[in-house]
Amino acid sequence: MAIAGIGAGAVVAALLLQGPLLEVRGPVDVPYPAGEVKEMRVLGLSLKVDGEPKPGASVLGAIALFMLATACFMTFAALRLAGAQRRLVWLWLIASAGLAVAATDELLAVHETIGHNLPFLADVPGVKRPDDLVLLLYLPGVLAFAWWFRDVLRAHRMTLWFMTAAISCFALSAASDLLSLRQEEWFELMAGLFIAAGLVALMARHLRRNLQIRVRVTGPPAERGQAVPDPNPTALSRR
Numbered sequence: 001m002a003i004a005g006i007g008a009g010a011v012v013a014a015l016l017l018q019g020p021l022l023e024v025r026g027p028v029d030v031p032y033p034a035g036e037v038k039e040m041r042v043l044g045l046s047l048k049v050d051g052e053p054k055p056g057a058s059v060l061g062a063i064a065l066f067m068l069a070t071a072c073f074m075t076f077a078a079l080r081l082a083g084a085q086r087r088l089v090w091l092w093l094i095a096s097a098g099l100a101v102a103a104t105d106e107l108l109a110v111h112e113t114i115g116h117n118l119p120f121l122a123d124v125p126g127v128k129r130p131d132d133l134v135l136l137l138y139l140p141g142v143l144a145f146a147w148w149f150r151d152v153l154r155a156h157r158m159t160l161w162f163m164t165a166a167i168s169c170f171a172l173s174a175a176s177d178l179l180s181l182r183q184e185e186w187f188e189l190m191a192g193l194f195i196a197a198g199l200v201a202l203m204a205r206h207l208r209r210n211l212q213i214r215v216r217v218t219g220p221p222a223e224r225g226q227a228v229p230d231p232n233p234t235a236l237s238r239r
Helices: 002-016 057-081 086-108 110-117 119-123 130-135 138-148 150-154 157-178 184-210
Strands: 022-028 037-042 045-050
Touching: 057 086, 057 184, 086 110, 086 138, 086 150, 086 184, 110 119, 110 130, 119 130, 138 150, 150 157, 157 184
Parallel strands: none
Antiparallel strands: 022 037, 037 045
């Protein structure tokens, strides 16, 4: 666990030195007929992308959140069909709904739109953008979820470690935002990855423990551990 943590820290440090997560450098010319072509830098690599699709951190993040929400919903359905504890079933249903809401917000910029229509929120001390205060409304729901299912989350040590790391990254992201540091998006990305890893680890544990296939033996007596009479008792005497 310690070696994995050191390795993850080294990877994060290396990525932070690369610069912004995604940087758009503007349109570029190509020697053939084409629409708008843009130059972008992803993880320090320069790429030419077509201007028709709109790739970006928000779109990729929304896709990842929708995928994770779908996995949580499938876990909910499987556990429900398997007759698992109602508490586990509710955990994955609520997690799926929460991730779907977060994905929709990320894709459609819901909290940013609300903030633009409530500009007076930016006058609150310590708040730079009105949508920052709107985003804090998610915090009570997340804390309530963690508190209500604290026994389930604490039962799996790996999930607990991942969630602790995610909270730490969120704290670093908030501090970077207040200090106007470019590492904010990186810490936010790492927090999301830690949350995803924790949920996947917990998902595997719950599915492995509850989806046990039980097969009733209905074959010949030998398959049930019973002796089978020799159909030709004289065979041994002939040898």
